Amino acid sequence: MTQTMQRKLNDSVVARWGALILIALMMFFAYMFVDVISPISSLLETQRGWSPDVYGTVVGSEYFLNVFVLFLIFAGIILDKMGVRFTGLLSAGLMIIGAGIKLYGISDYFVGGGFGWEFFNSFWPSMPGSAKVACIGFAIFGCGAEMAGVTVSRAIARWFDGKEMALAMGVEMAIARLGVTAVFFLSPRLAAIAPESVVRPVAVVGALLCIGFLTFLVFTFMDRKLDRQMGNIEEIEEDKFKVKDLGNLFGSKTFMIVAFLCVLYYSAIFPFQKFAVPMLQNTLAISSQEASDLFAWFPIGAMILTPLLGAFLDFRGKGATMLILGAILMCACHLTFALVPLTKPIAYIAIILLGVSFSLVPAALWPSVPKLVDGRYLGSGYSVIFWIQNLGLWAFPLIIGKTLQATNPGVSEQIQAGVEGVTYNYTVPMLVFASLGVLAFFLGIWLKRLDTKNHYGLELPNVKK
Numbered sequence: 001m002t003q004t005m006q007r008k009l010n011d012s013v014v015a016r017w018g019a020l021i022l023i024a025l026m027m028f029f030a031y032m033f034v035d036v037i038s039p040i041s042s043l044l045e046t047q048r049g050w051s052p053d054v055y056g057t058v059v060g061s062e063y064f065l066n067v068f069v070l071f072l073i074f075a076g077i078i079l080d081k082m083g084v085r086f087t088g089l090l091s092a093g094l095m096i097i098g099a100g101i102k103l104y105g106i107s108d109y110f111v112g113g114g115f116g117w118e119f120f121n122s123f124w125p126s127m128p129g130s131a132k133v134a135c136i137g138f139a140i141f142g143c144g145a146e147m148a149g150v151t152v153s154r155a156i157a158r159w160f161d162g163k164e165m166a167l168a169m170g171v172e173m174a175i176a177r178l179g180v181t182a183v184f185f186l187s188p189r190l191a192a193i194a195p196e197s198v199v200r201p202v203a204v205v206g207a208l209l210c211i212g213f214l215t216f217l218v219f220t221f222m223d224r225k226l227d228r229q230m231g232n233i234e235e236i237e238e239d240k241f242k243v244k245d246l247g248n249l250f251g252s253k254t255f256m257i258v259a260f261l262c263v264l265y266y267s268a269i270f271p272f273q274k275f276a277v278p279m280l281q282n283t284l285a286i287s288s289q290e291a292s293d294l295f296a297w298f299p300i301g302a303m304i305l306t307p308l309l310g311a312f313l314d315f316r317g318k319g320a321t322m323l324i325l326g327a328i329l330m331c332a333c334h335l336t337f338a339l340v341p342l343t344k345p346i347a348y349i350a351i352i353l354l355g356v357s358f359s360l361v362p363a364a365l366w367p368s369v370p371k372l373v374d375g376r377y378l379g380s381g382y383s384v385i386f387w388i389q390n391l392g393l394w395a396f397p398l399i400i401g402k403t404l405q406a407t408n409p410g411v412s413e414q415i416q417a418g419v420e421g422v423t424y425n426y427t428v429p430m431l432v433f434a435s436l437g438v439l440a441f442f443l444g445i446w447l448k449r450l451d452t453k454n455h456y457g458l459e460l461p462n463v464k465k
């Protein structure tokens with residue numbers, strides 16, 4: 001009784017928002033690293049011989065261990081068993097190790113015949129050794145990054161329970177989007193410093209991951225204090241998690257609809273993010289820096305709107321409706337890139353509208369999960385959704401890379417041979433992205449119907465008056 005009367009650390013606005021900023025900073029640097037090579041894929045093609053197919057394999061490798069070694073499922077179990085502090089630090093450590101290996105793979109030392117070069121070039125000849133090592137590093141980084149994403153969601157759900165949870169998740173995602181904007185601005189500029197190099201941006205952003213580790217470390221002290229004030233209630237609850245709870249998640253129709261909506265939607269966003277700069281560069285005949293600056297408006301739009309829509313969800317609700325609107329908008333934007341003769345103004349409008357879509361869906365999707373999943377295995381709930389999502393995030397860069405290469409025969413060979421003025425046509429890959437939006441739209445409708453029938457509260461506000 002005395003415990004419930006006591007004012008806890010998360011009752012203080014400053015403390016809970018301070019905690020949020022600390023954990024969001026880790027995600028800020030993580031998201032920078034996720035996209036550090038996205039704006040320099042053309043340079044990777046000329047400097048390291050990475051065709052679209054190779055590039056797609058490397059960017060998809062981030063999710064390989066999560067999906068095929070079930071790392072994300074283990075991550076959820078570790079989180080529910082060990083708590084946010086241990087899991088957060090583990091994930092930050094994995095990100096740093098993975099980034100170091102990726103950096104080594106693309107380094108001039110390795111490419112110049114350094115340790116392991118011969119071995120990594122002795123098999124699978126269509127994949128350069130640099131790309132193979134980069135894949136290993138990125139896969140380890142991806143374990144850390146995705147585990148961190150789940151941990152952060154779990155931590156916010158706990159610190160903001162019954163408070164402005166959707167706003168907090170929106171702010172966390174906005175800070176992550178700021179990281180994406182920053183890297184789209186920074187990466188091509190760092191690479192362009194003479195002598196032009198793909199290594200520099202990866203080295204700089206990799207080093208920044210260490211700051212993320214430190215900010216999360218500071219958060220762990222606050223979280224420990226909150227735990228003590230709560231009389232370790234959370235830890236006792238987390239201990240109740242059983243592996244068979246995973247069966248409950250996979251057996252829940254509504255939960256699975258949310259998970260499939262998530263994979264369809266995000267597969268048309270994050271993989272698109274990896275191909276957007278070369279797509280704009282080729283279609284508009286502009287430099288990679290110009291294309292990168294144009295695309296930076298995408299995360300900027302999402303960054304501004306996600307917290308606002310999060311606050312809307314907290315106070316007004318309408319989560320399922322937001323998911324449907326987001327899917328429609330995403331589909332319309334990708335269809336524009338595929339079918340409309342692109343000019344710069346049209347590209348700007350489509351990019352900004354895609355940013356609006358990318359605010360509607362994340363702002364509604366992640367705060368809806370605690371409405372569908374029991375708190376004691378919420379960590380596993382998030383990790384199962386991430387696992388299903390990662391399957392798409394792994395597969396679609398590969399599919400898009402292969403589709404691009406197959407629909408543009410001979411183009412990569414000409415570019416690598418130094419032929420000027422050769423460009424890729426992105427119509428078919430963009431139609432693939434648009435088709436994901438159509439499917440996500442139908443799942444959104446289905447989810448809304450189920451919510452009306454079963455009263456999950458997806459259309460209701462979060463803040464309890």
Ligand SMILES: NCCCC[C@H](NC(=O)[C@@H](N)CC(=O)O)C(=O)O
Nearest residue numbers: 145146149152153173270362366386
């Ligand atoms: N902590 C916020 C929930 C996740 C936000 C979401 N990120 C993801 O879904 C990641 N699995 C994707 C990735 O890291 O590539 C987002 O909207 O950024």
